[in-house]
Amino acid sequence: MPIAENISLQALHTFGCNEKAQYFNTIQSIEDIATHIQWAKEKKLPYLILGAGSNLLFTKTFEGLVLKMEIMGIKKVQETASEVFLSVGAGENWHHFVSYCVHKGWGGVENLSLIPGTVGAAPIQNIGAYGVEAKDCIESVTAYDTTMSSFVTLTNSHCLFGYRSSLFKHEKNRYIITSVQFILQKQPIFRTEYGAIKEVLHQKNNKQPSVEAISNAVIQIRTEKLPDPKKIGNAGSFFKNPTISKSEFENLIALFPKIIAFPISDELYKIAAGWLIETCGWKGLQKGNVGCYEKQSLVIVNYNHATGKEIYDFSEEIIQSVQSKFNILLEREVVVY
Ligand SMILES: Cc1cc2nc3c(=O)[nH]c(=O)nc-3n(C[C@H](O)[C@H](O)[C@H](O)COP(=O)(O)OP(=O)(O)OC[C@H]3O[C@@H](n4cnc5c(N)ncnc54)[C@H](O)[C@@H]3O)c2cc1C
Known part of the structure; x- marks a missing residue:
């Protein structure tokens, strides 16, 4: 796809401010990445990888190249008696991925239901909610390393995950995440200690929590407490x-x-x-x-x-x-x- 110029970012981030990108394109496959980054480097322009724009604030025109991540796909890599290993494209919607796991009854990400954004952005700030963080079920992260101009797969410990932080925050813009590998549990240990989850399960008289019941409780709590970016x-x-x-x-x-x-x-x-x-x-x-x-x-x-x-x-x-x-x-x- 040709690079577009002077594109409004209003509909591309959840604050909805009317700021612009000087240059804009999408990344639909791993083959697209090196060419785009080379283009920006030759022009000495900064670049920014955009997911769903739910953790970004644009205060002015981005004088550089905005690349919207659109690599899709959820693939089962391996399955054992107790675990399922999935590789998920960075452009997949996070909640869609959570719903996919919940529907299959695989545990690990149900407490992270309804968090806006893409799968590729989840490791960046190690998203977390209701006692669970993305790092708890990430096996590894595959990314394009713009310094070395090559693809790397970083194991969980290499990602240096912490509270709303990771290697990808420390080395801002060095890595373009293309897929994330997750380990899901077939016999999950439920994380229901968080007060609000306990309360909703109790109200619904749900004595034997399931992946689905917890996901529904989290969706209910979040819908009541947080503003919907589509409205505000x-x-x-x-x-x-x-x-x-x-x-x-x-x-x-x-x-x-x-x-x-x-x-x-x-x-x-x-x-x-x-x-x-x-x-x-x-x-x-x-x-x-x-x-x-x-x-x-x-x-x-x-x-x-x-x-x-x-x-x-x-x-x-x-x-x-x-x-x-x-x-x-x-x-x-x-x-x-
Ligand atoms: C209503 C609401 C509720 C939220 N609740 C939570 C919550 O409970 N917990 C929580 O942790 N967060 C929460 N968030 C924040 C946000 O949803 C997460 O941070 C999410 O992971 C951002 O994803 P995104 O795709 O929108 O990333 P963006 O906002 O597009 O990008 C965020 C950062 O990651 C970088 N980035 C994005 N994709 C890639 C990629 N593939 N490779 C390299 N860099 C990339 C961007 O350059 C940018 O620096 C909430 C946001 C909203 C609007």
């Missing part, structure tokens, strides 16, 4: 939950006894960013076209044709107010361009 522009949680030291936590809890936090090691605590933002008075607050979602303060919403810059400035105000009240610097989860 957003990119899910805008900020990460910050990590602080035990001594900082002890100082904070003395001042704010209601703070929501949990230990992640002997020395470190993770703080609920949503609680910090809500305590600063942002929940439900709207300024111009931008707001902090009334049901979940981690989510910034585009109420009405906001520009990317307006959304960015709003997020900056939140960061500053949290810093001045708690002396904690919030980090954006959303990738800003």
